[in-house]
Amino acid sequence: xxxxxxxxYVAGRLAKIPQAVLALTLIGLICLVAIASALQxxxxxxxxxxxxxxxxxxxxxxxxxGTDELGRDLCARVIYGAQLSIAIGLTTAGVAFVIGxxxxxxxxxxxxxxxxxxxxxxxxxxxxxxxLVMILIGVLIGRGTFxxxxxxxxxxxMGTARLTRAxxxxxxxxxxxxxxxxxxxxxxxxxxxxLFPNALGPIIVALTFTVPSAxxxxxxxxxxxxGLSPPACSWGxxxxxxxxxxxxHPHLIFFPSLFIFATVLSFNFLGDGLRDALxxxxxxxxxx
Amino acid sequence: MLTLILKRILMALPVLFLxxxxxxxxxxxxxxxxxxxDKNLPDEIVANLKAKxxxxxxLPEQYVLYMQxxxxxxxxVSYKYVSRTVNDILLDAxxxxxxxxxxxLALAVLVGVPLGAVAALGRGRxxxxxxxxxxxxxxxxxxxxxxxxxxxxxxxxLRILPVGLWESPWHMILPAITLAFxxxAYLARLTRAxxxxxxxxxxxxxxxxxxxxxxxxxxxxxxxxxxxxxITVLGPLTAxxxxxxxxxxxxxxxxxxxxxxxxxxxxxxxxxxLGTTLIFAVLLIMxxxxxxxxxxxxxPRMRISD
Numbered sequence: 001x002x003x004x005x006x007x008x009y010v011a012g013r014l015a016k017i018p019q020a021v022l023a024l025t026l027i028g029l030i031c032l033v034a035i036a037s038a039l040q041x042x043x044x045x046x047x048x049x050x051x052x053x054x055x056x057x058x059x060x061x062x063x064x065x066g067t068d069e070l071g072r073d074l075c076a077r078v079i080y081g082a083q084l085s086i087a088i089g090l091t092t093a094g095v096a097f098v099i100g101x102x103x104x105x106x107x108x109x110x111x112x113x114x115x116x117x118x119x120x121x122x123x124x125x126x127x128x129x130x131x132l133v134m135i136l137i138g139v140l141i142g143r144g145t146f147x148x149x150x151x152x153x154x155x156x157x158m159g160t161a162r163l164t165r166a167x168x169x170x171x172x173x174x175x176x177x178x179x180x181x182x183x184x185x186x187x188x189x190x191x192x193x194x195l196f197p198n199a200l201g202p203i204i205v206a207l208t209f210t211v212p213s214a215x216x217x218x219x220x221x222x223x224x225x226x227g228l229s230p231p232a233c234s235w236g237x238x239x240x241x242x243x244x245x246x247x248x249h250p251h252l253i254f255f256p257s258l259f260i261f262a263t264v265l266s267f268n269f270l271g272d273g274l275r276d277a278l279x280x281x282x283x284x285x286x287x288x
Numbered sequence: 289m290l291t292l293i294l295k296r297i298l299m300a301l302p303v304l305f306l307x308x309x310x311x312x313x314x315x316x317x318x319x320x321x322x323x324x325x326d327k328n329l330p331d332e333i334v335a336n337l338k339a340k341x342x343x344x345x346x347l348p349e350q351y352v353l354y355m356q357x358x359x360x361x362x363x364x365v366s367y368k369y370v371s372r373t374v375n376d377i378l379l380d381a382x383x384x385x386x387x388x389x390x391x392x393l394a395l396a397v398l399v400g401v402p403l404g405a406v407a408a409l410g411r412g413r414x415x416x417x418x419x420x421x422x423x424x425x426x427x428x429x430x431x432x433x434x435x436x437x438x439x440x441x442x443x444x445x446l447r448i449l450p451v452g453l454w455e456s457p458w459h460m461i462l463p464a465i466t467l468a469f470x471x472x473a474y475l476a477r478l479t480r481a482x483x484x485x486x487x488x489x490x491x492x493x494x495x496x497x498x499x500x501x502x503x504x505x506x507x508x509x510x511x512x513x514x515x516x517x518x519i520t521v522l523g524p525l526t527a528x529x530x531x532x533x534x535x536x537x538x539x540x541x542x543x544x545x546x547x548x549x550x551x552x553x554x555x556x557x558x559x560x561x562l563g564t565t566l567i568f569a570v571l572l573i574m575x576x577x578x579x580x581x582x583x584x585x586x587x588p589r590m591r592i593s594d
Contacts, residue, residue, distance in 0.1 A: 124303075127572055129527040131534055132565070135553055139561075140314050216430050220531075223432045224538045224550055239432065243539075246436055247444055257433040265428035272424065 010201075013277035020273025023266035030263055034082040058251055065255045068241065077233055078255055084234040085215050085263070088149060092214035093207045095153030100160025101203060105191055107161070108168025119165065122158050130155040130217055135226050148221070148228060152214050163206050167199035201278045208271035212264040219260050235260045289581065296577040300570075307569045311562050312354060316347055322367040322556045341367060354562075363566070364559030368551075374563040377548060382567065384454055385544035388536070389529045391460060392467035396525075400472035401518060404479025405511060411484065419476060426473025431532050435466045435539040452541040463540045467532045471525055478521060483514040519582045526575040530568055 014020050059066045065074035107118040137151040171177060172195060180194050219236030221227030228237050235256045242253030322343075323334050338344040342353055357364060363374035400423075407419035442462060443451030450459050486492065487510060495505045533546035541547075545564055552560035 127523055127527065127576060129531045129568070129572075131531040132549075132568060135534075135550075136311065136314055136565070139553060140317065212428065216428075220430055220432060220535055223430070224534060226550065226553060239436075243432070243436060246440060250440055253433075253436050257430070257436070261429050261433060264430075265424065268424050268428050272420075 010274075010277050014273055017273040017276060019269045020277070023269035023273065026262060026266045027270065030082055030259070030266075031086060033079055034086050037079045038083055058249075066249075066251045068252060074238075074252065074255055077238055078235070078259055081233050081235045081238050081256060082259065084145070084228075084232065085218065085236070085260070088145075088152065088218050088234065089211040089215040089263075089267075091149055092152040092156050093210040095149070096156040096160050096210050097203070097207055099153065099157035101164045101196070103157065104161040104164025104166075105168055105196070108165035109172060109187070109191055109195070111169065111172075115165070115169075119162075122161055125155075126158045126162075128155075130213075131220065134217060134221060138221070138226055145228065145232065148218060152217060155217075156210050156214060159210070160203060160206055163202055164199060167202060168195055171195050171198055202275075205271055205275045205278060208267060208274055212267035212271075215260065215264055215267075289584070292581065292584070293577070296573075296580065300573045300577070303573065304566065304569055308355070308358060308562065308566060309351075311565045312351055315556075315558055315561055316350070322558060337367075341365070354559075363563035366552075366557055366560050368555045368557045368560075374559050377560065378545065378563055378567060381543060381545045381548050384542060385533055385537070385546060388460065388463055388467060388542065388544060389526075389533060391464040392471065392529060392532070393525065395464060395468035396471035396475055397518075399468070400475030401479050401515070403472070404476040404481075405483055405506075405514065407476065407480040408483035408487065408514075409506065409510075411487075416480075420480070423473040423476035423480075426469055427477070429469070431466060431470065431535040432539060434469050435462075435536060438462045438466060439539070454540075454542045454544075459540075463536050463542060466539070467529065467536045470532060471528050474525070474528065475518060475521075479514055479518060482517040483510055486510050486513050516583075516586050519586065520579050522579050522582075523572065523576040526572055530571070 014024075065078060068074055068077070103118065103122075107115045133155050134148075134151040137154060138147055141147040141150060177190060177194055180190050185193075215235075218227060218234060219239060222234055222236030223240045223243065225240065228234055230237065238256035239253050239260070242249070242251075242256060245252055323329065323337055329337075335344065342350060345353070354364070361375075363378065365373050366377060369377060403419050403423060407416045407423075410416050439451040439462070442449040449462055450456075451462060453459055492505065492509055495509045500509075530546070533544060534550055535546075536542070537544045537547040538550060545567065548560060549564040549568075551557075552564060
């Protein structure tokens with residue numbers, strides 16, 4: 001299933017879902033701008049315009065999204081925010097992937113009492129509100145980028161763990177696994193070569209949903225003032241700045257919010273599309 | 289049934305104890321104390337304040353003192369809202385959050401479940417596409433964006449609804465809708481997924497085969513069974529509502545639990561943080577217990593295994 005051929009197959013099916021293609025294009029564009037700007041930014045997010053009265057100005061030809069209360073170019077800040085927000089989303093998915101699959105694989109492969117005990121732990125962690133846990137962790141390790149990343153990683157792995165475990169439980173009794181065992185392969189290579197590649201599809205779908213929820217959590221946390229603090233600027237901190245001058249200068253909250261929304265929406269559509277593409281029961285002709 | 293409830297309550301006590309202990313340790317380990325922000329306080333006064341609140345004692349002793357008070361149902365005192373006890377504050381704040389959360393939950397169920405059902409019954413057609421677009425929209429837009437948008441449109445431009453505080457039913461409209469947004473979308477997606485599974489079941493085909501009308505099949509056989517997962521997610525829904533309340537109460541300046549929790553964290557108001565966290569934990573445990581009981585009522589197969 002995870003061979004080269006099946007990758008082409010899934011990609012071909014995904015290409016037939018218009019929302020997913022549109023989402024992928026948008027994500028690609030935002031990532032491209034984020035990466036390009038990391039190398040060379042036309043306007044500095046910190047440079048402020050003191051020569052004119054260009055502070056708190058609305059959108060113009062020179063400053064596409066207007067300027068903030070210090071005359072800093074909002075467009076540059078939103079692009080800079082994209083780097084941080086996207087990086088946070090992807091890193092969280094990475095952490096969730098590593099912790100979740102290892103944890104789920106152990107539980108699913110061992111089964112029995114170990115499984116029950118490990119899953120009780122997941123249930124407990126799963127039932128706590130993410131933001132509550134993140135705020136408490138944030139109190140403990142501080143609110144730098146590292147603290148936020150750790151907190152996000154710690155609240156995001158449970159779904160992946162549950163999924164991996166369910167897949168492993170189902171797969172480990174299949175004939176090809178039995179055959180591998182009969183050949184005398186050790187546990188590790190059975191897990192790595194036979195179970196893991198076959199379980200990968202749904203796990204990737206779940207991770208696609210982890211990215212947007214991490215971006216949402218970070219921006220919400222920063223918005224209420226318990227996330228990243230200045231001078232770091234993510235979309236969440238920009239929206240938080242804009243919130244304070246909502247009445248007079250709505251453009252300051254509008255643009256960062258628009259980017260959070262567009263990115264999160266794209267990832268959610270991509271996740272839905274991937275799930276449909278991986279599910280052989282979906283008839284794609286009907287989806288049009 | 290009664291034994292199940294009793295069992296659940298007995299199981300909840302150690303969990304609450306664990307939550308209290310963990311949060312206690314977490315908060316006291318952190319650098320920075322409740323009196324750091326008050327600058328220029330002479331050392332003697334800080335020492336006096338700490339002595340007054342027993343913060344000068346070694347940690348294990350503070351822990352024992354806290355647990356003893358907790359055992360008597362006393363959640364402690366606030367260091368910032370001087371002369372108010374945590375019980376006092378939470379007694380005022382809890383009903384506010386309860387009303388807000390209840391309204392939002394009702395709204396989410398009333399909008400989300402029908403939306404999901406319409407999507408599932410018209411699978412692949414325009415109803416489905418529209419409903420799914422709306423619900424994906426709903427889970428993608430952060431609460432603070434909805435809140436800011438509502439405040440801008442209804443409060444600043446149109447000036448027809450109050451956008452802050454908690455004084456009359458008018459004050460409840462915007463916050464309740466804002467808070468209901470993401471749970472409604474979540475419920476719609478869930479209802480759709482669960483109804484799609486059930487439409488394929490044999491007994492639905494049987495119902496149709498024996499000549500039951502379309503609407504009777506939908507209401508009695510499909511929807512009734514699709515509602516089981518909706519009730520079982522009450523636990524996660526409560527968690528979503530609690531998370532949402534942090535943002536909504538912050539934005540609309542509502543004196544509820546979420547807002548007190550956030551300010552307490554900012555102020556390192558130890559007892560207030562612990563108190564709110566414990567109440568949240570109680571709420572979650574109650575929601576999950578309710579789910580277990582509802583499960584047994586709705587799905588007779590679950591009773592046998594008890």
